[in-house]
Amino acid sequence: MKREPELYLISLIHILGQLKEEVQTYYPNWNFNQGARGFVTYRLDREYGLQEIYEKTITFSLVKGILIEKGEKSYIESLIPETQKKYNTHTIHRWDLVEETGEMGDRKTRGPVIDVIRIDSESYALGVRQQVRGDFAPYTGLSPIPREERAPSLAYHKIGEAFKRFRPLVGHEEVFLDIGCSPGGSAYFLLKNGFRVIGVDTEPLSEEVKEDFPEGFLFLNTNYTNLKTKHLRGLPPVNWIVFDVDTASKAALASLLKLMNKLDECVGLIMTVKLELGFNIHDIRELEEMAKDNGYSEIRKSILPSHDKEFCLFITKAD
Numbered sequence: 001m002k003r004e005p006e007l008y009l010i011s012l013i014h015i016l017g018q019l020k021e022e023v024q025t026y027y028p029n030w031n032f033n034q035g036a037r038g039f040v041t042y043r044l045d046r047e048y049g050l051q052e053i054y055e056k057t058i059t060f061s062l063v064k065g066i067l068i069e070k071g072e073k074s075y076i077e078s079l080i081p082e083t084q085k086k087y088n089t090h091t092i093h094r095w096d097l098v099e100e101t102g103e104m105g106d107r108k109t110r111g112p113v114i115d116v117i118r119i120d121s122e123s124y125a126l127g128v129r130q131q132v133r134g135d136f137a138p139y140t141g142l143s144p145i146p147r148e149e150r151a152p153s154l155a156y157h158k159i160g161e162a163f164k165r166f167r168p169l170v171g172h173e174e175v176f177l178d179i180g181c182s183p184g185g186s187a188y189f190l191l192k193n194g195f196r197v198i199g200v201d202t203e204p205l206s207e208e209v210k211e212d213f214p215e216g217f218l219f220l221n222t223n224y225t226n227l228k229t230k231h232l233r234g235l236p237p238v239n240w241i242v243f244d245v246d247t248a249s250k251a252a253l254a255s256l257l258k259l260m261n262k263l264d265e266c267v268g269l270i271m272t273v274k275l276e277l278g279f280n281i282h283d284i285r286e287l288e289e290m291a292k293d294n295g296y297s298e299i300r301k302s303i304l305p306s307h308d309k310e311f312c313l314f315i316t317k318a319d
């Protein structure tokens, strides 16, 4: 077994640069060891517990845990029984990063789980991590959200993955203000799940959304920077905001927080932060600080498997 404590992370291939930058910035005592195909390891400055690792927020990783060993398949398999015993694990997840497939174990329980990861044609890794409902697990294809033929854009998957990850406490028929809603993938997801949507966009909405959901949807054909509470007067009160506009994130969050402060029933925001629009790694902290300063107690971030040029920021006032 390994003597030196080592952390493993699984991420999206195209996001490894940002992941390394984030760890270097926020965890400077960890030393990069290996990175390929979405699998990254760091030598840690000391031993960490599974829960402690889980609580370290790393935006650009899908899962993270303690690396037990690396080696050939048969060697890794031979280590599983003692690892199961030592950590009292519930299940095994098998990730094949070469074929981009996987075999899911039980994802419903909270507790320690084993990851067996194929990182190269001949090499495998064995790790243990704390699992919580909503963690991403190995999946086949681009997104763990099943395809919906009528959904007009990939944002259907994006919002579905955000729901899977953050599990927002949303009541039946609650109202989402969907800013940047065109062509309508996220609205399609929200309406299909029984929520009501007020969409905002300068571009038109696709026919599929209008045809499939003749009720429960209102469209404001306007620039969101001009949106004032008076435009929402007389409409059902907004409970959540979804923001998916290709724009710089700090200025956008500042104006969204201003708007949210005036919407009494609004408890949270699901916002995509675009990495190609002047994003700087220090923005992560700044966005968190802005949310905290405005009274948002739960602030979470995650990449979403279907989109590798952005991450999702989730803030809410609910406990």
Ligand SMILES: C[S@@+](CC[C@H](N)C(=O)[O-])C[C@H]1O[C@@H](n2cnc3c(N)ncnc32)[C@H](O)[C@@H]1O
Pocket: 152, 153, 154, 155, 156, 179, 180, 181, 182, 183, 184, 185, 186, 187, 200, 201, 202, 203, 222, 223, 224, 225, 244, 245, 246
């Ligand atoms: C990434 S797309 C959103 C995809 C959408 N959420 C969906 O579910 O299909 C970004 C959208 O933001 C809109 N947009 C850009 N600037 C805007 C602005 N200032 N006000 C309102 N909408 C804007 C664009 O027209 C575009 O439809």
